[in-house]
Every structure is written in C-alpha cells, then in structure tokens.
Amino acid sequence: MKLGTKFYNRDAKVVAQDLLGCYLMTDLPEGKAIGKIVETEAYLSIGDLSSHSFRGLTKRNRTMFGPPGYAYVYFTYGMHYCVNVVTREKGVGEAVLIRALEPVEGIDIMKRRRGVMDIKNLCNGPAKLTQSLGINLTHNGYCINCGPIAILPKAEPVEVVTTTRIGIIKSSDLPLRFYIQGNPYISKR
DNA sequence: GACCAGATTGTCT
C-alpha cells in the first residue's frame, strides 16, 4: 500500500497527525536511509503568519502552491535545509514540516553524513534530519514516492500529542505541532 | 542542565 494523492489532499493539520508513525526514506547512491516520523508541524494558508505561503506565491515557496504529495525543501539561516510535504490542492499553499525522525535503517550512513555518533542526535530536528537523509535544495519539488524520496505507511497506530510550534515568532500560539507520545527522538527546546 | 552568541546566505521589504 502506498499513500496516494487522496492522503495528502486534506487539511495540513490532519495530514500532519496522520504522518506520525509513517516512514520517510531516501534512496540515494550512497545508500538507503529510513526514519520513522515522530514529530511534525502544520503550516496553513490562512491566518498563519509564520507560514511561507502567507504572503502569497513567491519564487521561493512556489512548491508549496503546487499539487499535494510533493517535497518542499527550503534553505534558511544561511546554512540549513528543512523538508515539508505539500498538502491540499494546487494553488492552496499548505504544507507539513517534518521536524524529527527515529532512525530505522541506514544509521551508519546518517552518522557519516552528520559526523555524529549518538543515534538520538541524528534526526531530532528539522535541519538535522535533512542532513542525515542527504536531502538538499536539488530535491525541492520532487514527487514523493516517484523519486529518491518516499514516505511509507505506518505499521501501527500511534498516540498523538498536540502542542504549539517551535522556532517561530508569528502565530506561535497556534496548536499545530504534533508528536508521538513518549518518543525519545523528538526535538526539545 | 540552562542560557547565550555566532555562523552565513537567500529572499523579501
């Protein structure tokens, strides 16, 4: 079973919760790397001042306004990449930011790419997991499950906790951050 | 463990 357009073409806050427990995989020449999604955040198109899509379509965020089920990768703070999954129909501008993974496969590759030995420190942050999985700007706009980036369905149901988002100033009071209850691999702060 | 500053560049005002 594969997660199709129907799965992604829903409210970002619904998709964000449903993605918890699913597996994010990259299959690059270096090798395969898989992690379980344990933390996400939803970014909406209306009333969400911190969403990149809030000010309308720009060169940078055009992927967010594309069809659902695509990877939106952006560059920030002069040195970091973050991955999102686009939700809703083309032109809406909603996405789910993937904030943390629990390493499952290809851990040696992740360690090499990160230069860190501690497993708990490989994917517990949005910029860390992109580095571990080898994701960069060239993957922006890729269709998920038709390229080197794939998302696999969850193996078992998970217990979801809802809180406010992290690392932003505007609209930081909205309850749009979700993570798996009790999982040791989430980012903290 | 908690708090603080620095890195570094694309993008928007």
Add this chain to the structure above:
DNA sequence: GACAATCTGGTCA
C-alpha cells in the same frame, strides 16, 4: 538592509 519554520559550541552553575 533586515531577518529567517536552526544548530552548534561556548560559559556558568
């Protein structure tokens, strides 16, 4: 010209 959906390494306790 200012700032950003962040991380790391330092200091102090």
